[in-house]
Amino acid sequence: MTLKIYGTPASRAVRVLWMADELGLDYENIPVHYVEEAGRPEYLAVNPNGRIPAIDDDGLVVWESMAINLYLARKHGGELAAKDLAEEAGALQWSFWAMTECEKTLLDALVLSLGLFGVDKDQGKAQACVKHLERPFAVLEAHLADRDWLLGDRFTVADLNVAAILAWIRMARLDVSAWPRMRSWLDLCLTRPAAAKRLG
Ligand SMILES: N[C@@H](CCC(=O)N[C@@H](CS)C(=O)NCC(=O)O)C(=O)O
Structure with missing residues (x-):
């Protein structure tokens, strides 16, 4: 089936x-x-x-x-999956982190930027939401200081889950230049063919 x-x-x-x-x-x-x-x-x-x-x-x-x-x-399985218990913990950690620390505020920014659900468009207010994301963004920026991906040395489900939520940064046209490593990592995730097909 x-x-x-x-x-x-x-x-x-x-x-x-x-x-x-x-x-x-x-x-x-x-x-x-x-x-x-x-x-x-x-x-x-x-x-x-x-x-x-x-x-x-x-x-x-x-x-x-x-x-x-x-x-x-x-x-x-395959390369996207966690290969051991430590990676499994990392994939869970980053997925929960993106949902609890970032998603709600990013959705607020998206709604303001695109004027969804009857809300007046206001890019200034959308950008102001980023203030509430400084703490988690700094965590991700620091994590990427000495690695290209969230777990190990390859793109995994952890990157996919976090990038799928942080994709709203791009859709809401938020300026996140203060976190250059996060921005480059997000670009790498979202330009993968399977992502670009849907989110490009
Ligand atoms: N935490 C859920 C959220 C799902 C969710 O809120 N989906 C929206 C569409 S993007 C929805 O179904 N909204 C209908 C509603 O809230 O009544 C998940 O990530 O799957």
């Missing part, structure tokens, strides 16, 4: 679509829309939270974008 990925690509489902493409998986994308369709009974039967993305992998249903990607990396 094919892997089913629920969620329109113009949403957090793009994180999972990017991962599935990196892994070269066969999948079916069911483009459930987060406003019009995610609250319908047929989708609530997949994800009772009424949010996208979710997957159905041969009967195993998983929701939460970061968890789905960690699962897919673990299942399909």
Whole structure:
């Protein structure tokens, strides 16, 4: 049975679509829309939270974008997956970090920059959100001082999960020149073919 990925690509489902493409998986994308369709009974039967993305992998249903990607990396292995327990811990750490330390503020910036959900566009206010990201951005900048990738010496699920959230920096046109290593690392992640196809 094919892997089913629920969620329109113009949403957090793009994180999972990017991962599935990196892994070269066969999948079916069911483009459930987060406003019009995610609250319908047929989708609530997949994800009772009424949010996208979710997957159905041969009967195993998983929701939460970061968890789905960690699962897919673990299942399909290869270079993207953690190769030992220490890397597993790192992948979990960075994924939780991006969601808890960065995502909410970046979403606020994105909404202001693009004028989403009826909010007035205000690039100045969007840029002001970056002030609240100085602490986590400094952590990432320091981590990249002597390495190219978050774990080991290769692009992994940790890079993908964090970059998929930090991609909103680019979409919100935020100036993050104060963190040049973070910016270069993000560019490298987002210009990978599987990312550029979706987020370029
Ligand atoms: N933490 C969840 C968040 C999912 C989420 O909020 N998705 C949005 C679309 S990008 C959604 O489904 N919104 C519908 C709603 O909030 O009712 C994840 O990363 O999967």
